Structure formats: structure tokens, C-alpha cells
Ligand SMILES: Nc1nc2c(c(=O)[nH]1)N[C@H]1C(S)=C(S)[C@@H](COP(=O)(O)O)O[C@H]1N2
């Protein structure tokens with residue numbers, strides 16, 4: 085698949101302002117398994133706080149800086165998935181927006197700052213603001229990887 089054909093690597097997108105549902109839980113899927121996780125479940129793993137995050141949207145302006153807090157995706161995978169060989173993670177929202185993360189970028193320096201966030205500026209992240217929200221600090225391309233309202237995380 086060419087990168088330009090990948091629906092999980094969009095090149096422009098008009099953001100959806102409203103949550104697709106009220107529930108902030110999501111499915112973690114790998115192999116033939118799936119596990120329902122809520123923000124409360126995520127709090128049992130170490131809290132990673134990432135400072136100076138901006139939501140950089142060329143069309144709608146830049147917001148931030150924010151201090152996002154949550155669980156590192158890599159921690160979640162290491163703890164839940166164990167020995168499975170995986171190369172990528174698809175993070176998709178209830179409104180069908182998403183991105184693809186590669187094992188390589190998660191294991192690279194700074195990859196431990198890619199988090200599923202449930203707090204912002206040390207306060208609970210609201211559903212409206214994206215709970216649970218993927219934060220990819222290195223991304224500044226129209227916020228195309230800052231996925232709000234994560235509904236499925238699929239490890240492949
Ligand atoms: N679930 C979901 N997440 C999304 C989007 C979306 O439409 N749906 N749009 C993206 C885009 S293009 C932008 S600019 C930002 C907007 O984030 P904000 O509402 O926090 O400013 O969300 C990103 N994450």
C-alpha cells in the first residue's frame with residue numbers, strides 16, 4: 085500500500101468537533117484477543133506526563149501548550165500483549181478518524197512520549213476534549229495524529 089492510499093495517514097481532514105458517543109472506553113485488540121479498557125483501567129500503569137504539546141492545525145489555528153498525561157502506548161503493549169511479534173498499531177476513533185503507529189517509532193528515542201491521554205494540565209481530560217486521546221508529540225502536521233475519542237487500538 086502506498087502511503088498516500090492509507091486512510092490512516094490522511095493528508096488533510098476537517099476535524100469533527102463533537103464526541104461520537106458518551107463512553108470513553110475502547111477496545112485493545114491483538115491476535116484473537118480483545119480487552120475493553122476504560123480511563124480508570126489506564127491509571128494502573130505509570131502516568132507519563134508530556135509537556136509543551138500543541139495541537140497544530142493549519143486550518144483552525146494552534147492551541148496549547150498543554151501538559152498531557154496518560155499511559156505510554158508501548159507500556160500498554162508490553163504489559164498486555166506479551167510475546168507477540170508486532171509491527172504496527174492502528175488507533176481509530178468512534179467517528180472513524182485514525183492513525184497508524186509503527187513499532188520502530190515507538191521504540192525510537194521519544195517514542196515513550198506517545199501516549200493515550202486521560203488528563204490535560206493535570207486535570208481529567210473531558211470527553212469533549214477527546215478522552216481517551218492519542219498524543220503524538222512530534223506531529224505538527226494539521227493535528228492529523230492527535231486522535232480524539234479513541235475507540236479501538238489494534239496491534240498487528
Ligand atoms: N476523533 C477525531 N480526532 C481528531 C479529528 C477528528 O475529526 N476526529 N480531527 C483531527 C484534526 S484534523 C484536528 S485539527 C484536531 C482538532 O483538535 P481539537 O478539537 O482539540 O482542537 O483533532 C484531530 N483529531
Ligand SMILES: [Mo]
Pocket residue numbers: 097099140141142143226227228
Ligand atoms: Mo487538523
